[in-house]
Amino acid sequence: KKKISKRIGAMYRCKSLLPLKYRKMFANALMLPIFDYLDTIYSKSCRSGLNDLDILYKKVAKIALDVSTRESSLVVYREMGWLPLHLRRQAHLSAYMYRILNGSCPSLFKQKFEYISGSSRGASNGNLYIPQSNNLKDFTYIGAKYWNVVPQDLRDYSDVKMFSKVYKKRLLASIQENPNYSVDNLFSNAYKIPNVENG
Secondary structure, three states, X not given: OHHHHHHHHHHHHHHHHOOHHHHHHHHHHHHHHHHHOOHHHHOOOOHHHHHHXXXXXXXXHHHHHOOOOOOOHHHXXXXXXXXXXXXXXXXXXXXXXXXXXXXXXXXXXXXXXXXXXXXXXXXXXXXXXXXXXXOOOOHHHXXXXXXXXXXXXXXXXXXXXXXXXXXXXXXXHHHHHOOOOOOOOOOOOOOOOOOOOOO
């Protein structure tokens, strides 16, 4: 947080000197990597800590766009092409699960997950068993939960880059269209979007 705050200060001081294009470049190139670094690990932090990061994340976007601090976060995210921070973490972990289930990681990782069997709806959808977790922080618990909300057609993509690109695009479109959407930084909650045919 300290490193982010320093860069936010520098960004704020020079915002009047830079056109919009370069403020966005600054935010994407120098700020986003800090939020992304080890985000699938720090996502297990307490909600208050994640909320603090969320405030800084929004501040970066609003400085880049040079808009009021009262501007709607959804409007800001749309203009920046950014997902809310909790959905950014969800997309990253889902991409990691894609790699695991498609054999792009050591087999030991895949062995930790099991597809639902039988004739249930979960089995026909190719969902994973969600194991019990006392603290809701186990990777097998969170990974299975996030994977089970990934749209069915995306799971069949043959390339993780395309998977990530389309999933992020759908998540962003979904929150813009969903009047009931609200930020939820609880790491064990997974946001579900409709399964549509085209990305």
